[in-house]
Amino acid sequence: IGADIEYLKNEGCPPLKIRGKRLQGGEVYVSGSVSSQFISALMMVAPTMENGLIINIRDEIISKPYISLTAKLMEEYGIHLKWEGNRIKIKPQSYKPVSFKVESDWSAASYWYEMVALCPDAEITLLGLKENSYQGDANLVNLFKDLGVSTEFVSNGVVIRKAGKPIKKFFHNFIYEPDLAQTFAATCCFLHVPFIFSGVQSLRIKETDRIEALKTELKKLGFVLRETDSEMLEWDGERCFVEENAVMDTYDDHRMAMSLSSAAILFKSLTMNDPHVVSKSYPNFWDDLRKAGFRIEEV
Structure with a gap:
């Protein structure tokens, strides 16, 4: 999706250097069987990508309510997304500031x-x-x-x-x-x-x-x-x-x-x-x- 990442020691492992730039977006495939946090992170940054992002989730989705929570809060801040089955589609758009009371944990x-x-x-x-x-x-x-x-x-x-x-x-x-x-x-x-x-x-x-x-x-x-x-x-x-x-x-x-x-x-x-x-x-x-x-x- 266009990120500029340099591995400073071993390939695929930290430490790493990330150069900031606007991501291109596109389509990715992510396993849902490891952690929902990877999916939530991609969802939250997706609206800022030049072409938006389509996230295809493979395998069984664990911690699914956390993905739902991410989607609902993004919608609270003006983001429109489409989630059907194991596919989430988010077009380029802007977050809107709103008044929001954070619920206890x-x-x-x-x-x-x-x-x-x-x-x-x-x-x-x-x-x-x-x-x-x-x-x-x-x-x-x-x-x-x-x-x-x-x-x-x-x-x-x-x-x-x-x-x-x-x-x-x-x-x-x-x-x-x-x-x-x-x-x-x-x-x-x-x-x-x-x-x-x-x-x-x-x-x-x-x-x-x-x-x-x-x-x-x-x-x-x-x-x-x-x-x-x-x-x-x-x-x-x-x-x-x-x-x-x-x-x-x-x-x-x-x-x-x-x-x-x-x-x-x-x-x-x-x-x-x-x-x-x-x-x-x-x-x-x-x-x-x-x-x-x-x-x-x-x-």
């Missing part, structure tokens, strides 16, 4: 749902979340019903409460909500709810190999997780010895840190390495936990 909300699920009489209000959200992770409202958490939508957000007992076994395909998988793995283990997750193959190419990270860290807390194939993760209830004074590693991954933090509800104390990784998506996370009554200190 449903992915970040999942960690508070996790805490409510683990506490007998919890009630928490989360501001800025919408009932008719564009975010795919808003589906956690339905998923957490099975783990005993109710959601009430109010004018400025949601009120979440512990409202019942969890189901006996949890099944879900996370192909469309991969960023929720760590939260639900931890929640199910801490509630002693066996689970089978499918559609988790993209977790291996996130900030870390999240499958291996979950298996390693939850084993420190006494839970033995297994992979049944490249797309599935499960816990059948098997327990192991709990490490005394276990120290959680975060793998430079914000979601590992936040999904494991609620273990402090069940264990006397929890030590976590590199807690500042949360700054990637939720820099005030530890401060908000303090407001909720957690005692947190740096060591």
Whole structure:
């Protein structure tokens, strides 16, 4: 599509040098089975290309709601696009400035749902979340019903409460909500709810190999997780010895840190390495936990 890219060392790998210019556009073929972020990036820059862009998506599309989110927000800013099947067509056009209120993040909300699920009489209000959200992770409202958490939508957000007992076994395909998988793995283990997750193959190419990270860290807390194939993760209830004074590693991954933090509800104390990784998506996370009554200190 006309980019001027120079590889400074090895072909196809950083470091690289990019010379700015208007891209020609045209037609590209992209696998949808690796990450939706490649597709979203091409979509957002496509209107500025001289000839626009046609994106043909090959293979199964994972994280599809994130592509839908990109499309809907582009439309909010005046961009017209055509998405039919696995083909997205975007003509040359200009973004229009509009007044827009940014919604709160449903992915970040999942960690508070996790805490409510683990506490007998919890009630928490989360501001800025919408009932008719564009975010795919808003589906956690339905998923957490099975783990005993109710959601009430109010004018400025949601009120979440512990409202019942969890189901006996949890099944879900996370192909469309991969960023929720760590939260639900931890929640199910801490509630002693066996689970089978499918559609988790993209977790291996996130900030870390999240499958291996979950298996390693939850084993420190006494839970033995297994992979049944490249797309599935499960816990059948098997327990192991709990490490005394276990120290959680975060793998430079914000979601590992936040999904494991609620273990402090069940264990006397929890030590976590590199807690500042949360700054990637939720820099005030530890401060908000303090407001909720957690005692947190740096060591």
